[in-house]
Amino acid sequence: MSSKDNKSPSSIEINKLLGNYQSKKFDLAENSARLIIKKYRVNFQNNNEGFIKHWPNDYDIYGWLIEMKSGGELHPHMHDTGWITGSIYINVPSNLNSESGNIVVSVNDREFPFSNHEIKKNSIDITTGSICLFPSSLLHHTIPFSSQEESIVLAFDVLPE
Ligand SMILES: [Fe+2]
Secondary structure (H helix, E strand, C coil), X not given: CCCCCCCCCCHHHHHHHHHHHHHHHHXXXXXXXXXXXXXXXXXXXXXXXXXXXXXXXXXXXXXXXXXXXXXXXXXCECCCCCCEEEEEEEECCCCCCCCCCCEEEECCECCECCCCCCCCEEEECCCCCCEEEEECCCEEEECCCCCCCCEEEEEEEEEEC
């Protein structure tokens, strides 16, 4: 039997199908992120902060998945190429203690000793389904957690064009 007569899809056809499926998933994630960003902007439309007033007209979205096991954490950092950073909490382990697993945003941190002023920080409680948006220039880190479950977060940056 020749390959043309074979009704099973070839590996190339399967990869093509998987490729279409994967691109649709990414399209859905990007469209969701764009909607969230649009709502954020509308919510702060009367705000006079330069961050809001000079919002880029066109932008790309770069997204990535963060999966962390028990004890995992992100150290303080910022996203210097982004305008706004978002995180969509796909799974936050249940029954976490106090602030463990939280994201903390700050204008300074012990690893970035820019000044001697008191560190202004905000620890944000998150649960599965939470969405967090903040200026990409803001330092942020996460508090380690202990759980049998994984933490899964879809993070994205708005990149001005
Ligand atoms: Fe980050």
